[in-house]
Amino acid sequence: MKDRMRHVRLLGAAAPFLLLAGMASGQGFKDLERQVVEKTLPNGLKVILLPRPSAPVISMVTYADVGGVDENQNATGLAHIFEHMAFKGTTTIGTTDYAKESEAMKREDQVFLALRAERLHRPKPDEAKVKQLEAALKQAEDDAGKYVVPNEIGEIIEREGGQGLNAFTSFDQTVYHYSLPSNKLELWATIEAERFSHPVLREFYKEKDVIMEEKRMGQSQPTYRLLDDFMPVAFKASMYRSFVIGHMSDLRGISRDDAKAWFAKYYGAKNLTSVIVGDVDPATALPMLARTLGRIPPGEKPGPVITEEPPQRAEKRITMEDPSQPFVFIAYHKPAITDPDNAVYDAITDVLAEGRSTRMYKALVKEKKVALATGAFTELGQKYPGLFMFYAVPNKGRTNAECEAAIYEVIEDLKARPVTADELEALKAKEKAKFLDSIDSNMGMAMSLAFAENLEGDWRETFRDLDKIDAVTPADIQRVAVKTFVKSNRTVGTIETVAEKPAEGPAAK
C-alpha cells in the first residue's frame, strides 16, 4: 500500500555460466536460470516459479502491468487508489452481508456523485448544499460500514505468518507482494484469485482520506516536494510528469466507478504476472495455481500509451525555495529500458557513481569536497523513455552551483577520457556483486524476475544483464555520453534554502 519509488534497477545480472567460470564453489547458485519454471495459464496469466528450498518460506509477487503512466486528466492517482482498494476484500472476504453492503455502497456512490457535482458547480457551489451532501455521505458511509469486517485480508495473512504484506505503485507498474511459510502457498493463491476476480472497493471514500494523508506525509519530505515539482518540468507530454500519487483535486474527485473501470481495464489475467520464489514444488503448485489464479477473468492486454515525449528544445530549470538544506538533481532524457544502449547507461552509472573510487564520488566527495553524497540512477520510469538522473547533497557551506559545476566536469571528462581497464574491471566486479545481492533473498529474486518479464519482455533478461554489460566498450560509453549529456537535453532542479516562511492559513486558535 506504500507508494514507494522503486529503485530496483534491473539488477545488473550475470549469466550464470559466465560467473561459474570463476566461482565454482557456490553450489546452490548453479543452474538458477534452468530451475525457473514458467507457465501461462489458459486465462493468460503468466506464472513464474523458482524453487529454492533452503528454508520453508516463500515470497510472492503479483505484478500488474499498469502504473501512473497510464493515467489521464481528472484521474491522476487512480493506479495507486486501486492498489489500496485491492486490500479491501471481496464479495466473501471483509463483509458480514454482501447483499446489504452492496446496496449501502450504491447509496454512498449516489451521494458522492451529487456532492462532486455540487463542489464543481460553476460559477460557484451552493455551500449549504455541499454541507448537506457531506453529512449525507458521512451517513451513507456509516451505513455501509456496518457490514464491513475491517482489513480482513491483512488480518488473515498476518495471522498465518505473512511477512512484509504490502504493495507499491510506480510510474510503470503496480506490485503486490509478501512472504509466507511455504505450506501456505494456497492461501496466497486463493486471496490473489479472489481479489483480482471480484474485488469489492469498500470503504472507498474513507480510504481516499487515508491516501490524501499519505500524500501529505510525502509532501512533508523535502526531496519528495522537489521531485513532485521537478517531473512536470522534465516531461511536458509523458505522464511520467505526474508523480504517481496524484493531485489532491483528483484524489477528491475520483469515484468508486472510476476505480472499478480501472480494474476492469487493467487487471485482466493477461495483464498480470505472478512470481513465486522459495520452498515451492512446481509439480504440486502448478495445478493448484491453475485452479486458483486460473479463475481470474482474462480481460484484454491494454495497449501501450500513445503519447511520446517530444525532444527537448532547451535546458529547463526549477528552483524550489524551501526551509530545508540544498539539494540538486540533474536529469537527461534517455531511451526506454528496451533500447539497445540500456546496458551502456547501466555501465555509466557504475563507472560514475557506484563505489568510492568512481569518478563522481572521487571528484565531488573526496577531492573537491563539495558534496556529502552524490549518485546517479535511471529507474524513475523505465518502460517508456525516462531520465538519467544525477544528484548531489552539498556539504555545509557549499552550494548547489558548485556541485552542479563539478558534475558537469565529470560528465565532460567522461566524454573526453575513455574508461580505463581498471574502471572496466571494477564495473564488472560490481555487477557481479549486485547480481548476487539481488538473488540473495527470495523477494529480491521474485522482483527481478517480475520486472524483467514485464519491462523487458522476458524474465530471462535477469540472467543476461551481465553479458550485456560485458559487451559494453569504452567507445560505447563515450558515444552514449556524447549523445545524451548535452545541455539542451537536461533539466536541473534544486532546493535553495530560505529562512522559514511565516505560517500560512488561519491564525492561531
Place this chain on the structure above:
Amino acid sequence: MRINQALVMVAALASVALAGSLAAAERAPKNPVDRLVYPKLHDIKPPAVVRETLPNGMKLLLIEDHDLPEVVFRALVRGGVDAEPKGERGLAALFGAAYRSGGTTAMSGDQVDELLDRLGAEIDTSVAEEYGVVSGKTLTENLDRMLPVYADFLMSPAFAQDKVDLAKTHLRGAIARRNDQVFAVAGREMRKLIYGADSPFARQYEYDDIDALTRADLLAFHRTYYRPDGTILTAAGDFKAGEMKAKLAKAFAGWKASGPLPVIPRPATAPTTGSINYVEKKDLEQTFIIMAHLGMRLDDPDYPAVNLMSEILGGGFASRIFVNVRTKKGLAYNASGWTSPGMDHPGVVGFFTSTKPETTAEALAATLEEIRKIREAPVTDAELKRAKDGYLNGYAFEYDSTAKIVDRLAGYEFYGYPQDFNVKLRDAIERVTKEDILRVAQKDLHPENLAIIAIGRADQFDKPLSTFGKVNTIDITIPEPKPKETAAEATPESLARGRTLLVAAAKAAGEAALAGLKDITSEGVTTANTPMGAMELNGKATFVLPDRVHNEMVTPMGAMVQVLDRDAAWMTMGERQRSLPPSAVEEMRSGLFTEAGCALLLREALAGKVTAQALGKAKFEGRDAEDVQVQLGDKPVHVYLSADAGEVLGVRRMAQTPEGPAEVVESFGAYQTVAGLRVPFESTEKVKGEVKAEIKATSIKLNAGYSEDLFKRPAAAPAK
C-alpha cells in the same frame, strides 16, 4: 476455523453491533480461505554454527552457506556511544565516519577504495550505541585478497588526518540537515525525553563538539576498545569452517589484548515522566505525533506478553489503532504502536501517527483512547490467537537468511543471552494468556507517563495541544558553531610584548607576594544560576599552590565538598562520595591558573615560564583591554589586562562544561590588597554568554596555612 473468532474480535473492538459479528460467523463458510487445509510445514533446518575462541580472546561464529559464492564478515566490538569520554560528544560518530575512509597503517583509504571496487568487495564501519561494527563482503574467489585488508581495519586503522577532516565536514553536513527529515526529528526528540539528552541512547552532537575532536581522540578510542577480547567476529558464506578458522587465526595472530577490558559505565534509566511537547516545523503538511515511554528488556519475563499486547494494539492491519485511526476514521496513513525492547537496558514502548493539522487532536485522542482501553478489559480470545498465530506462524522467517541467523547469534553472544533465546521466547509467547496481557497492560503501559511529541504547525491544529496538558515547546534550532579564531601568526615582536605585558601585570599585582605565595584561603558567597533557579551558597575555598584545592559549599542538600589533590579529585556530599573521572580532573587542573586573579599564571610569567602572545587592544566586558593569548598545554586561552596592564580583567577560554565544550569567560573585579598582593574580591563566570555564577568574597587570606586533613579522602561509603 480461526477466522470466526477473529471476526468476533474485530467486530467487538470496533464497536460494531454484535449482530454484525454473528452474521459474520454465519457467513464465514463462504469465505474460500476457510476451506483451506495446509500441509505440514517443512522442517526448519538451522545451519550448523561453529563457535571458537582464538588464543587472543576473539570470539568467532562461523556458518557455512554455499548458496552463493560469497563470504560476509561482521565484527561487533564492545564500546560505542556509551564509551565516549565525557565531553567528547560525537566521538563515536566521527570514529565511525573516519574509520573506513581513513585507511589502515598498511594502505591509504583511497588505495582501499580502489582495491575493493576492483574486487567488487565491501568493507564498512559504523558505531552504534553500545558497539562498533566492522563489516565486509567479498566474492569467495577474492577472499584471500580481501581478508588481510579487513583484518587490518580491526587491528590497525590509520585515521588519516585528511579523512578525519573530511569526516568532520560530513558530520557538519549531517548536523545542518538533521531537521530536514521529520521522522529523524521525531525519533531523536523521543529518545531525549525517554533517556535524557546526555544518555548514549539519545546523545546529540553539535558543530562545536565535532570541531573539538581530534585524530588523537579517535586513535585513543581505538586503542582502548578495539581489542580481540572485546570482539565477536562472525563469518557466513561459502567456506569450510575449519579452513576459515585457520585463516582468521592467522590473520589476527598479531592482535593482542593487554590488561583487563575497560569498564564502560551502564547508562542510568528512569521511568518516563508524562509530558506534552510541541516542535514547530512549518514545512510539514501533517502533524507527526509520537508518544513513548521507557519500556523493558528483551529478557524480561513479561516481554512475551508485552510483545503480544503491543501487536494487538498497534502491530498490523488488524490492530486496534490501525483499524480505528486509519481504516475507520481515515485520519492517517501511518497509525501504529510498537515495543522495541533493549538487550541490556530498558527499551521503548511507543505509538506513532501523522495526520493533517486540522485533525491533530482528534488523531491523538483516538490513539490515546485505544491505549487506555487495553488496560481496562482483557483482550478477546480471537485477538490473542491472531497475535500469537502471527508470531508462531512467522517463526520460520527467523531462519530464512544466514545473515539474519548469524546477526542474531552474535547479538546474543554480545549481550550474554543464551544462543537458543529465540526458541525460549517462542515457547514463552505460546504460553501467554489474556490475563497476562491485561496484567502487563496495567503494569507496563502507562498512558499518563507518555512523552507526547507533536511536530508541525500549531496554528492549524483543531484544538490546542494544551487540551492534553501543559505544553513544553522544544526548540530544534541548530546551534551555530562558535566563530573560529583566526589566531594571528606569532611574531617575535608579539611574543615579546605578550611577555612584557604579563610581567607588568605581575609586578603591579605584587612581585614579592607572588613569589612567596603558598596558599590562599577565601570565604564568601556564590550565587549560582542553576536549572532550578538562582541559589546562594556560602562557601570556603583553600587553594594550595600549585595544584591542590579544597572547596566546601553549603547547599540546600547539605555540605558539598570538592577536592583536587594533584592528580586525583573527588566529591563528597553527606555520606556519599565519588571519584571524579580523569576528564574532570583534567578540567579542574586546567582552570587553576585563573584563581585569585590569575596569581599562578602571573607568578609563572615572572619566572619566564609562560608563552604569551600580545594580540593587541580589545574590548573585554565593555572595558578597554590588552588581549594576551597564553598557551597552556595545547590550549590557547585569552587573558585580558587593563589598558595600563595594571590589573587582570579576566580570562576567556574553551572549557568542558556540563553542556559540553563551551566558551567560558571569567571576569574579575573589586580588587583589594591583601598581604601585599592585589586580589579580586569579586568574580563572574559566564558560559556561552550566560552568567552561571557570581562570587563575592568576604575574606581572603594568604599563606594562612591549612590542615592536611582537608586532602584526606574519607573512607568511601558505597555509592548509591
